[in-house]
Amino acid sequence: MVRLRHRAGMAALAALLALSEARAEDPRIAAMTELFAKAKAQFRGGGYAESLATLEKLDAAARAPGLEAAREKIAPSVAFYRGADLAALGRKSEAVAEFKTYLASAPASRLDPSMYPKPVLEAFAEARDEVHQSSAPAGGAESGLAEAYARFRATPASAAAADENWADGAVRFLMTAEEKAQWQGLGDTVARAEFVALFWQRRDPTPETPENEYRAEIERRIQFANAAFAQGEKRGSETDRGMVFVLMGPPSAVVTGSLKSEDDPIQTARAAPGQELVKEVNGRVTLQSVSLEAKSSERIQGRRETWRYRRDRLPPSIAYNEASFDFLTKDGYGTAVLQREPGALALLELAARPPAATPRQ
16 A cells, blocks of 8 residues: 555655755745654654644744745645544544545555554545545546646756666656667766757657647656655655556546455466366376365455546557556555556557657648
């Protein structure tokens, strides 16, 4: 499950640090960063009332004039930790309200059961159910992910993004084998900066205009994925859901449900026909085929999440009317693991192709 204790905290601290770099002369942002880190540490240590009090101080500090941008950036993460504190203190209804505020910006988030007290897990699950029920059309398909992306406002990307780790991030999903090999051979900052500039230039659908719409869209998807799909210390854009989101964009619908035995790859493998030695009545030993029973669906703790794309949301490079991707979550298997079937992988390969330039009129 998504380890929001790290994700929410890291997202808020990263936002404050970015603001601190842009406004180093304002010590109030540094104070906000310290307060958030303190509240997070208090929650980890079980000091829920103390953590809640620290968050109240942070709220008061963030209401100062001139800090509107900082307040907006950290609001979802603060809402998450306030909800966790309230739930742990037995104030469930208040906790659910805070979690719903958080989920408005990260609708696909889940909690790791090993990292939170049971009251926190229960309040978060209730909030998530309410959010998804309110945004789900008939048939159980959730439209909240696409709606959240439509509301998402990305921060301007840094121009100095050509360090040696640039190709290790989500952009690697777009790189060709030749480009990856070229990147490995670059040894200085100037060469890397030139490579990055040319990389995006090749993918500019309207090279005659000053803006590269494709780059702007990909960088926005990466920022959203980092906020919505993080797992522990792993960035959201580098998870399986993040990879699909970066390449495909927001799905038309998301459908979730319980994982049945026939859908579970581990149980399917265990239930595959096998062979065993059998001693017959006459004393002979023979090798016979046997069928194994999979565990019943009631005993399996897991979820299937399916992203469905209609024609209007598919990349131009994919000439299909619809497409879908399945993610499975199960203890011992992983969190939102993409089912890498040949068809799904072929679709992602098509989506990664550079867009064709728009002809001049």
